[in-house]
Amino acid sequence: MAKRKLVLVGNGMAGVRTIEEILKEDKDRFEITIFGSEPHPNYNRILLSSVLQGDTTVDDIVLNSYEWYEENNITLYTGETVEKINSDKKNVLTDKGQEVPYDDLIIATGSNPFMLPLPGADKKGVIAFRDIEDCEAMIDASENYERAVVIGGGLLGLEAARGLLNLGMEVDVVHILDHLMERQLDQTGSKMLKEELEAQGMNFLMEHGTEAILGKDRVNKVSFKNGKVVKADLVVMAVGIKPNISLAKESGITTNRGIVVDDYMQTDVPDVYAVGECAEHRELVYGLVAPLWDQGKALAKKICEKDAGAGYQGSILSTKLKVSGVDVFSAGEFVDSPDTKAIRVQDEFERIYKKIVVRDNRIVGAVLFGDTSEGSKLLNMINTKTEITDMSQFSFLQANDGDQDSLVADMADGEQVCGCNGVSKGDIVTAINEQNLTTVTEVKNCTNAARSCGTCKNLVQAVLEHTLGDEFEQVDEKETVCECTDLSHEEVVAEIREKGLSHTKEVMNVLGWKSEEGCSKCRPAVNYYLGMVNPTDYEDEKESRFVNERMHANIQKDGTYSVVPRMYGGVTNPKDLRTIADVADKYDVPLIKLTGGQRIDMLGIKKEDVPKVWKDLDMPSGYAYAKSLRTVKTCVGKDFCRFGTQDAIGLGIALEKKFEMLNTPHKVKMAVSACPRNCAESGIKDVGIVGGEGSWELFVGGNGGTHLRAGELLCKVSTDEEVMETIAAYLQYYREDAKYLERTSHWLDRVGLAHVQSVILEDTAKRKELVDRMEVALTNLKDPWAEIINDSKKKNELFENKKLTVSQQ
Numbered sequence: 155m156a157k158r159k160l161v162l163v164g165n166g167m168a169g170v171r172t173i174e175e176i177l178k179e180d181k182d183r184f185e186i187t188i189f190g191s192e193p194h195p196n197y198n199r200i201l202l203s204s205v206l207q208g209d210t211t212v213d214d215i216v217l218n219s220y221e222w223y224e225e226n227n228i229t230l231y232t233g234e235t236v237e238k239i240n241s242d243k244k245n246v247l248t249d250k251g252q253e254v255p256y257d258d259l260i261i262a263t264g265s266n267p268f269m270l271p272l273p274g275a276d277k278k279g280v281i282a283f284r285d286i287e288d289c290e291a292m293i294d295a296s297e298n299y300e301r302a303v304v305i306g307g308g309l310l311g312l313e314a315a316r317g318l319l320n321l322g323m324e325v326d327v328v329h330i331l332d333h334l335m336e337r338q339l340d341q342t343g344s345k346m347l348k349e350e351l352e353a354q355g356m357n358f359l360m361e362h363g364t365e366a367i368l369g370k371d372r373v374n375k376v377s378f379k380n381g382k383v384v385k386a387d388l389v390v391m392a393v394g395i396k397p398n399i400s401l402a403k404e405s406g407i408t409t410n411r412g413i414v415v416d417d418y419m420q421t422d423v424p425d426v427y428a429v430g431e432c433a434e435h436r437e438l439v440y441g442l443v444a445p446l447w448d449q450g451k452a453l454a455k456k457i458c459e460k461d462a463g464a465g466y467q468g469s470i471l472s473t474k475l476k477v478s479g480v481d482v483f484s485a486g487e488f489v490d491s492p493d494t495k496a497i498r499v500q501d502e503f504e505r506i507y508k509k510i511v512v513r514d515n516r517i518v519g520a521v522l523f524g525d526t527s528e529g530s531k532l533l534n535m536i537n538t539k540t541e542i543t544d545m546s547q548f549s550f551l552q553a554n555d556g557d558q559d560s561l562v563a564d565m566a567d568g569e570q571v572c573g574c575n576g577v578s579k580g581d582i583v584t585a586i587n588e589q590n591l592t593t594v595t596e597v598k599n600c601t602n603a604a605r606s607c608g609t610c611k612n613l614v615q616a617v618l619e620h621t622l623g624d625e626f627e628q629v630d631e632k633e634t635v636c637e638c639t640d641l642s643h644e645e646v647v648a649e650i651r652e653k654g655l656s657h658t659k660e661v662m663n664v665l666g667w668k669s670e671e672g673c674s675k676c677r678p679a680v681n682y683y684l685g686m687v688n689p690t691d692y693e694d695e696k697e698s699r700f701v702n703e704r705m706h707a708n709i710q711k712d713g714t715y716s717v718v719p720r721m722y723g724g725v726t727n728p729k730d731l732r733t734i735a736d737v738a739d740k741y742d743v744p745l746i747k748l749t750g751g752q753r754i755d756m757l758g759i760k761k762e763d764v765p766k767v768w769k770d771l772d773m774p775s776g777y778a779y780a781k782s783l784r785t786v787k788t789c790v791g792k793d794f795c796r797f798g799t800q801d802a803i804g805l806g807i808a809l810e811k812k813f814e815m816l817n818t819p820h821k822v823k824m825a826v827s828a829c830p831r832n833c834a835e836s837g838i839k840d841v842g843i844v845g846g847e848g849s850w851e852l853f854v855g856g857n858g859g860t861h862l863r864a865g866e867l868l869c870k871v872s873t874d875e876e877v878m879e880t881i882a883a884y885l886q887y888y889r890e891d892a893k894y895l896e897r898t899s900h901w902l903d904r905v906g907l908a909h910v911q912s913v914i915l916e917d918t919a920k921r922k923e924l925v926d927r928m929e930v931a932l933t934n935l936k937d938p939w940a941e942i943i944n945d946s947k948k949k950n951e952l953f954e955n956k957k958l959t960v961s962q963q
């Protein structure tokens with residue numbers, strides 16, 4: 155029987171989760187096509203707050219990789235927007251001119267952030283916080299500017315503000331009312347929250363109505379209705395969301411605030427469904443994921459013609475603020491009303507506040523501040539409308555000694571552990587026992603617990619520990635390379651060495667990879683490890699590399715590329731500058747910019763022009779795209795600067811010439827300053843060198859990016875030769891010991907400076923071995939630009955083949 159054609163509009167959290175539920179119900183029923191306006195696979199939008207706060211990276215929040223779509227035979231069009239639904243002809247039209255037929259259609263277009271229509275709101279530097287691009291814009295702004303204003307003191311505004319503080323910005327939060335998070339907290343909870351956030355460095359402008367955004371092209375001030383004006387280089391609007399209903403509305407589907415649906419998520423047009431933040435069910439639209447998952451389950455059953463029971467019945471909301479150091483939980487009705495009574499516990503010394511709202515002897519809502527460990531218990535009591543029979547039911551409101559095991563032991567099987575995904579303790583225990591699960595990741599993959607906001611991860615771990623008892627001790631949660639294997643990075647490297655493996659395919663076959671082709675996480679990692687272990691024999695697999703490394707240029711937002719030629723030590727000359735200027739004229743390069751690493755970046759080059767630009771430049775690649783040595787920044791040094799005691803430029807050039815083109819787990823930046831004034835910013839580089847009278851100090855593990863980290867003093871040496879040798883040993887140890895994609899700063903945090911010193915400074919035999927292996931690694935390196943220019947097949951494949959698809963990263 156021919157499969158029914160199912161089209162999903164909106165490649166976001168609710169839509170794709172619904173597809174997962176459909177595949178669980180009946181995986182062969184549909185031929186599925188998904189359209190998403192964003193240029194990404196489905197990612198965990200919730201964790202954008204964690205990305206901004208520096209706790210995770212954009213790469214790690216992908217929920218469904220491109221491979222997942224492929225494996226499930228789903229045709230995915232990213233960066234493509236559906237503009238029209240023809241419900242009479244049963245097809246959709248896209249902004250790229252595609253017309254795709256459907257038998258069933260799911261609309262999951264989510265919400266748009268509400269942007270206050272203020273004068274000046276269209277200026278540069280005024281953004282929302284909704285997607286990866288917004289998150290990246292904030293991270294970029296923090297690198298160039300100092301002051302941010304966040305408008306809106308709700309969940310989103312506070313999470314954005316915390317992230318911007320972490321990024322080193324000064325932050326004013328503007329709130330229209332006199333209490334923060336008024337949709338989740340009562341006055342007492344809100345006051346305690348404000349005090350806590352002020353102590354963290356947030357500044358609040360309460361009861362301020364914003365009047366205008368000021369500045370020329372870019373915002374530089376914000377003015378308020380009370381006459382106050384504050385400085386601002388960045389304005390983030392977080393004043394709520396509006397369901398994205400325009401497509402449905404214009405296509406004749408009934409809408410109100412959202413797209414109106416029944417209990418089975420059906421709209422008033424046959425075979426058209428809506429799910430997620432765009433859907434309005436019983437006059438309510440939701441802005442949290444837990445209700446959306448329930449909607450998705452109901453819709454999946456309905457569309458697969460399974461017993462859908464009563465369908466979706468609405469949800470009681472619970473929220474947790476995701477700001478580190480501040481625990482806030484709120485569920486159900488949290489404000490007092492004439493027909494409710496409340497039980498309150500408040501400890502002003504420990505800064506703990508707990509309130510339970512009761513109507514007709516049943517719990518209808520709760521607020522927890524400072525200690526949210528009973529959140530799931532309370533949510534369960536609210537959901538099951540638990541009757542209060544005796545105050546001993548609330549003994550858990552007293553101070554919690556943090557003992558997770560007794561907390562889990564006291565939980566009933568039906569109690570929810572993961573509010574976002576509706577997973578109970580009983581569900582997790584059953585999964586652990588039936589599927590022999592031993593790690594949190596396995597529990598997550600099997601039950602969905604901890605798969606959304608992640609705030610329940612510790613509780614999931616506690617249930618695992620409690621269930622496995624003594625066995626838990628033997629089971630060490632390990633970070634696997636990716637979901638294709640149960641092996642960690644270290645184990646993969648050890649197996650490559652031990653078994654003499656020499657190709658990615660062989661690694662995957664011999665080590666029992668779960669997916670034949672691997673994925674975008676493991677392929678580049680395995681490729682790196684093979685090259686690191688067998689530097690002379692291994693032939694680099696270009697197709698396993700991230701797109702920028704395959705193309706040897708950085709792809710830009712608009713599909714053009716940037717080209718950065720090598721400029722050893724940041725030193726140039728009139729001839730090279732003339733050449734760069736001539737090439738820029740010839741290829742109409744729209745932007746030429748100096749980089750933070752003292753290089754010249756030519757931006758906006760058309761893909762087909764990239765190899766021509768390289769040829770005309772006739773300079774080596776600057777590796778600005780690679781997991782390799784990027785730049786050695788140098789100060790003026792002793793020849794010109796009156797403070798200079800050492801030849802910083804000479805040493806910088808020598809270092810760059812020696813270590814250029816070396817493959818490393820992540821990018822490596824270096825700097826050399828000729829005196830402690832440190833003009834080359836050696837303190838925030840992976841390797842930073844600072845000169846003194848007759849000596850050099852070597853600092854390592856510095857980072858000036860998102861995770862600001864000062865370099866640590868590795869050692870002090872006397873000669874340039876000692877610098878070269880020590881850095882060779884250090885970099886080789888990093889190459890061999892760090893996990894792929896681990897910056898030196900993270901690696902040092904993990905292994906500790908003392909350990910690295912013991913290996914490369916104290917153990918002379920080991921140091922010599924490392925230096926020798928580095929010498930081998932440095933042989934056989936070829937400039938990739940020259941290679942491609944001389945290889946017309948490769949050139950054509952990479953730059954002239956219009957069909958080349960750009961995969962993740």
Ligand SMILES: Cc1cc2nc3c(=O)[nH]c(=O)nc-3n(C[C@H](O)[C@H](O)[C@H](O)COP(=O)(O)OP(=O)(O)OC[C@H]3O[C@@H](n4cnc5c(N)ncnc54)[C@H](O)[C@@H]3O)c2cc1C
Nearest residue numbers: 164166167168190191199235236263264430431441442443
């Ligand atoms: C920073 C942040 C933190 C959050 N934290 C939490 C939290 O802790 N807990 C929680 O429960 N919720 C949280 N949320 C809310 C949660 O992320 C949303 O409820 C959820 O993402 C909504 O899912 P959705 O699929 O309905 O919409 P979305 O995830 O927005 O997906 C809709 C997708 O459809 C696409 N689209 C729209 N129109 C079209 C079209 N015509 N054609 C093709 N594609 C289209 C959009 O580009 C978008 O990618 C947070 C949200 C943000 C922004």
Ligand SMILES: NC(=O)c1ccc[n+]([C@@H]2O[C@H](COP(=O)([O-])OP(=O)(O)OC[C@H]3O[C@@H](n4cnc5c(N)ncnc54)[C@H](O)[C@@H]3O)[C@@H](O)[C@H]2O)c1
Nearest residue numbers: 306307308309310311328329330392393394441474475476
């Ligand atoms: N931890 C979480 O669960 C979490 C985190 C982030 C976002 N979200 C969800 O994302 C969505 C968007 O979050 P949000 O915080 O923008 O929405 P929201 O509606 O929850 O809060 C908006 C806040 O902005 C304030 N506000 C409105 N107009 C204002 C103005 N002119 N000036 C100053 N303040 C003004 C409101 O009083 C309100 O407190 C919501 O659905 C939210 O639930 C959830």
Ligand code: SF4
Nearest residue numbers: 789795798829832833
């Ligand atoms: S670091 Fe010292 S030597 Fe180098 S430019 Fe600055 S002041 Fe001069």
Ligand code: FES
Nearest residue numbers: 572574606607608
């Ligand atoms: S409570 Fe959010 S993922 Fe479990």
